[in-house]
Amino acid sequence: MVGRFFLGITEAALIPGVLMYIAMFYKRSEQAFRMALLQTFSSAAGAFGGLISGDIGHLDGTLNSQGWQWIFITESLPTMALAVAAWFLLTKSPESAPWLDQRETSITIYRIHNDTKIKVTREITKENVLAALKDSKGLRW
Secondary structure (H helix, E strand, O other), rough: OHHHHHHHHHHHHHHHHHHHHHHHHHHHHHHHHHHHHHHHHHHHHHHHHHHHHHHHHOOOHHHOOHHHHHHHHHHHHHHHHHHHHHHHHHHOOHHHHHOOOHHHHHHHHHHHHHHOOOOOOOOHHHHHHHHHHHHHHHHOO
C-alpha cells in the first residue's frame, strides 16, 4: 500500500511536468502536436501494457518466481533506469540543458521569448495563488 501511495504521488506529477517541459522548449504552435503524441503514446502504453503483462504473468515458476514478481521486475527495472537517467538529463531551463550547444540554446531561448506575449515569472507568490483561486474560469473547470 505504501508503494502504491508513492507511485500515485510521482504519477500525479508526471503529465504536468512533461507539459511544462514541452512549453519550455517549443513554441505554442508546436506544442499541440507534442502534447498529442504524449497522450497517444500514454494510451498505447495502457493498451499494450495489459497484454504484455498478461503474457509475463504466465511465467509462474520460472527461476522460482511467481508471475506477479516477473511483472514487477520487467516493468520496474526499465522505469527505474529511466528515472535515474532523467535525474541527470532533465534541466530547469533551456539555458542549462547539457545536450544543447551554445547556438542551439540561443535559438531555443530566442524562439520561446519571441513566441510569448505575456510576462512569464517563475516565482509563485501568495497573491498569484489567491488570484488563481478567485478566477471564475478556473473554478468552472
